[in-house]
Amino acid sequence: MRELRKDYVLDRFVLVPNNTSSSTSAAERGGDEKRDGVDDDDKCPYCPGNESMTSPALLALVVKDGMLQRLSDSEDSIIDDWSVRVFESKNPVVTTTAAASYSDKPLYSEPAYGYHQVVVATPDHKQSLPQMSVEQWGNVLVVIQDRVRWLYTQKSVTYVSIYVNSGAGAGAQSPHPHLNIVTFSSIPPAIELEAEGSHRFMNENGSCPACNMISVESSGPRQVLATDSFLAFCPWAPTYPYEFWIYPKRHITSFSKITQKEINDLALMMRATLGGMSKALKDAPFNMVFHLSPEKKNSRQIHWHIEVYPQLTTWSGLERGFGVYVNNVKPEKAAEILGSACRKELAGLVGIT
The missing domain is CATH 3.30.428.10 (HIT-like)
Incomplete structure (x- = not known):
């Protein structure tokens, strides 16, 4: 659980824990699913066969006979043979269950309310985003467009942010290709500017x-x-x-x-x-x-x-x-x-x- 704090004077917001936790893992800094340092395919929650390690799929894109099917997990079944998979992050930077607590200036804060979804871009653990096929990129973009449209129909969603952390030097803890979608109840300062x-x-x-x-x-x-x-x-x-x-x-x-x-x-x-x-x-x-x-x-x-920002320095x-x-x-x-x-x-x- 987090709260959104505003700087004393500047239009700068910071997401901080609203409890005593002091963890600073890459997952919590950048919103990636926490992997606990496990890198082998068998333990990767993003890999096919490990779907039970994540939240249920909100959207599982399945390619069948050249057609795209938009499916989702249910209590009785988990969609397999997917091309792209979307689910709620288990380590979200924002949440729809955020406590409704506010504080006034100069120490202003508000609930870090929003949705945090993870888009697994490919079932192939060893394939990087730069290596994915054009067709697979098309599937990912279709899914992102679907999510953007749906999220903007939800209450208290003012802005939908989409970002990638690729490589440990860019804040990623999981090597499996994926994107993050995080919503905010206000427009992020960089976009506002x-x-x-x-x-x-x-x-x-x-x-x-x-x-x-x-x-x-x-x-x-x-x-x-x-x-x-x-x-x-x-x-x-x-x-x-x-x-x-x-x-x-x-x-x-x-x-x-x-x-x-x-x-x-x-x-x-x-x-x-x-x-x-x-x-x-x-x-x-x-x-x-x-x-x-x-x-x-x-x-x-x-x-x-x-x-796109290469992280070289x-x-x-x-x-x-x-x-x-x-x-x-x-x-x-x-x-x-x-x-x-x-x-x-x-x-x-x-x-x-």
Whole structure:
């Protein structure tokens, strides 16, 4: 159980235990299912055959005769032969059973109310996210879209966050490929800041800042890869070495409204960029986040996108204490290296030698 505490002055929130527990496992920091240090396949709760080690599946995507079936576990049966599996985390960072306790400023806190679901991306324990097939990525994206739509119908869900911790250096305790979906009753500060900046830019310039950005970065020195519907590029001022973003080319604020054709194209983009990054950076750990617009009663929208942060360095006091970031890899050079690797990956995927 946790509570959401707000900084004395800043719009910064921290999830802290509301009991005497002092555990700081990677599972509790990043929301991954706690694995107790067990790495063999037989003990992995994400592996087929070990489904009873997790909460019941809220959604089990089963591929049968080329068709996708959306099933769920029941008291009498557990779905097997699944392609993607979703369940409530047993070590949630937020919960729908949070006690309704509040405190006033300057020591403000509120219940850490929300849903925390784990999306197991593949039944294959040894397959990493950068290695997954394009088809499997398509299945994962369909499931994420399903979850986003459902979660936004629930009470007290103001924002749905989706993120990946891949590798111990990125906060993951389980090596089995998976994603986390966590909801909040308020908009996270990073999204609020981005929405405010976007709103201000649109008022001053009459256009979407992301659409302008896409126009500038297309075919420029920071482009990493382009498909029919998406553009991947290293941002002008990246926080992390080799950081890159994936944007839909058309202006759209809601991931839940992208078409099946766009999902298929995004699956190709995800596989090519993550696969290329993995080879170029020698399987470096990374975080990946979906920046989506809130879909409830909010006029400040953002052009939705995905951001990928390879974890190659450790922040210093300058970054941690002042929010000034030192990046020793110029984004143009990063894009050159990533672009070469990602284009080779894409060529292999589409059968071009």
